[in-house]
Amino acid sequence: MDKLLNDFSPGLFVVQTILLLLLILLMVKFAWKPIMNSLTEREEGIQGALDAAEKAKLEMQNLQADNANLLKEARAERESMLKEARDIKNTMIEDAKTEAQTQANNMIAQAQAAIESEKKSAMAELKSHVAGLSIEIAEKVVRQELSNKDKQLELVASMLNDAKLN
Amino acid sequence: MKVATQTFKFYSLVLMLFVSAFAMAENTTDPVQNSGGQVDTKDKVDAYILHHIQDSHDFSLFSYTSDEGERKHFGFPLPIILWTSNGLRTFMSSEFHHNDDGHVVVEKNGLKFAKIHSKIYELDGAAASVAFDETHHATNAHKVLDLSITKSVVGVLIIGLLMLFWFTGLARQYKKRQVPTGFGRVLEPLVLYVRDEISRPNIGEKHYRKFTGYLLTVFFFIWFLNLAGLTPLGFNVTGQVAVTACLAIFTLIIYTVSGNKDYWMHMLWMPGVPVLIRPVLAIIELAGAFIIKPFSLLVRLFANISAGHIVVMSLIAIMFTLKESLGVVGATGLSLVLSFFITLIEVLVAFLQAYIFTMLSALFIGMAVAEHDHDHAHDEQGHEVSDAEDVRGDFI
Numbered sequence: 001m002d003k004l005l006n007d008f009s010p011g012l013f014v015v016q017t018i019l020l021l022l023l024i025l026l027m028v029k030f031a032w033k034p035i036m037n038s039l040t041e042r043e044e045g046i047q048g049a050l051d052a053a054e055k056a057k058l059e060m061q062n063l064q065a066d067n068a069n070l071l072k073e074a075r076a077e078r079e080s081m082l083k084e085a086r087d088i089k090n091t092m093i094e095d096a097k098t099e100a101q102t103q104a105n106n107m108i109a110q111a112q113a114a115i116e117s118e119k120k121s122a123m124a125e126l127k128s129h130v131a132g133l134s135i136e137i138a139e140k141v142v143r144q145e146l147s148n149k150d151k152q153l154e155l156v157a158s159m160l161n162d163a164k165l166n
Numbered sequence: 167m168k169v170a171t172q173t174f175k176f177y178s179l180v181l182m183l184f185v186s187a188f189a190m191a192e193n194t195t196d197p198v199q200n201s202g203g204q205v206d207t208k209d210k211v212d213a214y215i216l217h218h219i220q221d222s223h224d225f226s227l228f229s230y231t232s233d234e235g236e237r238k239h240f241g242f243p244l245p246i247i248l249w250t251s252n253g254l255r256t257f258m259s260s261e262f263h264h265n266d267d268g269h270v271v272v273e274k275n276g277l278k279f280a281k282i283h284s285k286i287y288e289l290d291g292a293a294a295s296v297a298f299d300e301t302h303h304a305t306n307a308h309k310v311l312d313l314s315i316t317k318s319v320v321g322v323l324i325i326g327l328l329m330l331f332w333f334t335g336l337a338r339q340y341k342k343r344q345v346p347t348g349f350g351r352v353l354e355p356l357v358l359y360v361r362d363e364i365s366r367p368n369i370g371e372k373h374y375r376k377f378t379g380y381l382l383t384v385f386f387f388i389w390f391l392n393l394a395g396l397t398p399l400g401f402n403v404t405g406q407v408a409v410t411a412c413l414a415i416f417t418l419i420i421y422t423v424s425g426n427k428d429y430w431m432h433m434l435w436m437p438g439v440p441v442l443i444r445p446v447l448a449i450i451e452l453a454g455a456f457i458i459k460p461f462s463l464l465v466r467l468f469a470n471i472s473a474g475h476i477v478v479m480s481l482i483a484i485m486f487t488l489k490e491s492l493g494v495v496g497a498t499g500l501s502l503v504l505s506f507f508i509t510l511i512e513v514l515v516a517f518l519q520a521y522i523f524t525m526l527s528a529l530f531i532g533m534a535v536a537e538h539d540h541d542h543a544h545d546e547q548g549h550e551v552s553d554a555e556d557v558r559g560d561f562i
Contacts, residue, residue, distance in 0.1 A: 038340030
């Protein structure tokens with residue numbers, strides 16, 4: 001202890017204190033502060049870059065998932081569109097068929113109606129023609145018959161006979 | 167390219183300094199005293215080692231005795247700055263002619279000075295020479311405040327300038343690029359090491375930034391000076407009590423000034439112990455904070471570095487002391503092998519002591535700024551249940 005105190009030089013202590021204080025101040029101002037700031041900045045930069053890369057990776061994954069979804073959706077849409085088209089085609093064919101059917105039916109019905117009315121008018125014409133012809137024949141017959149008295153009487157008698165039968 | 171030219175300029179400046187110093191010192195002979203002589207006996211080795219361990223007023227590189235029996239010293243003198251009873255006195259150390267036992271008296275403006283065992287004494291009154299008592303203490307002289315640029319101060323200045331040069335260079339590099347090149351690439355991991363392994367874990371995430379500057383300065387200061395002590399220039403700066411005391415007191419001031427309420431609370435009125443024990447604990451804590459901690463810091467560094475120097479020099483001295491029993495080759499070989507391995511260990515110790523000093527400083531600062539503001543769990547009786555964080559908080 002005595003030796004220690006004897007070795008202790010107050011002058012050196014004073015000089016060392018001044019120099020160390022100066023050194024600390026200078027080093028802090030001109031070396032440590034810029035170095036520490038740069039190191040922190042660099043570390044933050046590296047961390048930021050890593051974070052950004054991680055984020056980009058996640059985004060990429062999201063994008064890929066989105067793409068897959070999109071693809072799936074598109075496929076589903078195509079599927080549904082095809083189905084729709086097929087349906088439309090079917091209904092169109094069906095519609096066309098029924099329409100043609102009804103139209104044909106109508107046409108047939110019209111034709112039948114036309115035929116019927118033609119037939120009727122033909123019948124009527126025939127009837128009237130037959131009637132005229134019958135009257136003509138009857139006239140001729142009657143005229144011939146009435147020229148002979150006996151025959152007239154005979155006719156009346158046959159008619160009366162007929163009437164009795166009725 | 168710019169850095170390269172700067173480096174070149176710097177080294178040429180250093181070289182010029184040394185050359186001029188050599189030129190200055192070239193023919194310093196010492197006609198007055200030959201007591202230095204050849205260092206070849208055990209007593210002389212002991213004296214030489216003890217002399218080396220002390221601070222010195224001139225920067226001697228080596229010395230030898232010429233064929234004419236003259237002692238020649240190679241080195242350069244350093245300025246001596248004294249604050250005496252009668253104001254400031256300055257002169258060069260060469261005026262003492264390497265005398266270290268008080269026989270050469272230098273007179274400056276009516277005051278007489280003598281150098282005894284690397285300490286400068288002012289002679290009292292009209293005394294013309296130093297009188298010694300039987301224990302070789304000066305009776306008619308007293309010590310003065312010696313603010314000289316001693317060898318240690320030169321070491322501090324050189325290392326300080328080198329640190330400024332290297333680290334401001336590193337700081338400048340970051341303006342241009344993210345990753346430093348050249349010597350900066352060596353320094354950067356060291357800076358990161360101190361920050362991430364010493365400062366951050368011991369002080370805590372919240373406060374470490376404020377103290378890292380001091381810790382970095384102290385770490386590199388001690389480490390570089392320790393390493394400089396291993397060079398043949400023979401600095402023993404970190405083996406000077408004054409230097410380590412100064413470092414320890416800086417740490418003491420920093421952790422005392424930045425201590426928070428909890429720190430003082432735990433020191434002066436320890437919570438969680440019986441009231442009667444608290445004053446006793448306060449005495450122990452105060453002694454710990456103001457005496458034991460700085461003392462342990464200063465003695466550990468001083469003792470380790472001084473011991474390292476003593477051991478290395480003693481092993482080199484085996485060359486002379488065991489010459490008779492082992493022969494020249496055996497003694498030299500043994501000395502070389504042993505001192506080589508001890509020097510390797512000293513390189514490790516140089517780092518280790520810088521690390522320990524910085525680490526303990528960080529730990530002490532960490533204790534002073536540690537926060538205990540988390541919620542305490544309570545048991546049924548309302549006593550606080552200590553958790554792991556508490557234990558840590560109490561420990562540091």
